[in-house]
Amino acid sequence: MPVDLDDLKLLSKIDRSNMMGAVDRFPDVFLRSRDQWDVSFKKPRSSIRSVVLMGMGGSASAADVVLDWLKAALPVPAVVHREPGLPAFVNARTLFVAISYSGETSETLAAFQEAKNRGSSLMGIGHGGSLASFCDRFKAPFFEVEASLAPRAALGQLIVAASSALERxxxxxxxxxEISRAAQELGRIRRRYRVETPRADNPAKSLAEKLLGHSLVIYSLQRMSSVARRFKNQLAENGKLLAKYDLLPEAGHNEVEGWHERDNMLPVIIRDAQETAFEGSIFRAFRATIGSAGRSHPLDVHVAARGRLSRLLSPIFLLDYVSLYLAMLRRIDPTPTNLINEYKKR
Structure with a gap:
């Protein structure tokens, strides 16, 4: 029997740990005071020549968002790093920010210690664990975030902490x-996506029903890549669904050729609320090409928003809900991540 997304009692039975409630609270994180962190950075800005934000999984998602948001304002090159080995440029003039919600991510801890060996300036962000202990031992600033249902549900806290680290x-x-303005925008759109809002008036429920039964291929511009990657990851962790993402216009120079046979694949194109005319022409050309070749009908995800941070967080917020509604439609509890736990034990 199909799941009725307006049957609140049934959805509550499926979502036993209330991941929906964690997503509902996403806007509230950005309204909280940042005075909780009594953290100082003693080196002058001129001593920093590069920035590395290190993380895995949901912690790396926060780093992705922060760089998509603030990279243009940074006076030095910055990258998100996702492996224990460090690139050769990491040295004594690098600010190395380790982000691990649990504080126990092995890859992040290994990279943190290697950055220490190279003389990098260090900062840590997480809920505690070994990363907090390392920061205490190395006399490095540590930004402790509050507990959450799962690392992926701590995205907001980690974004705020990482932006605060760059400020300090x-x-x-x-x-x-800008964080306050984004929080207000998220608060306004939350009522449209919440489980209490019926399908007829709920864009998140409607989109989930359109996506059900398809293998999703997600596209975005480079500057929106944090949104695309986050959605891909949320489909996996919440919906237990495989998906992939790629970037435009690059995909128009290679991957577009693969749409001769679509095999039940559905393209989802994440748009920016502010695009140039040239970028609009890229999307139109890509949509028309894959539509004619594979007879697929790409779905656009477009959320009105103002401000760079809001243009990232607003579609993330919508698509987090979509990933949960897809899990509900498949009668899957979104919270457990059994295969991730098995991988970490091996």
Missing amino acids: AYLVRSTTR
């Missing part, structure tokens, strides 16, 4: 005002 290192100006 004097690499960006205060982000308080």
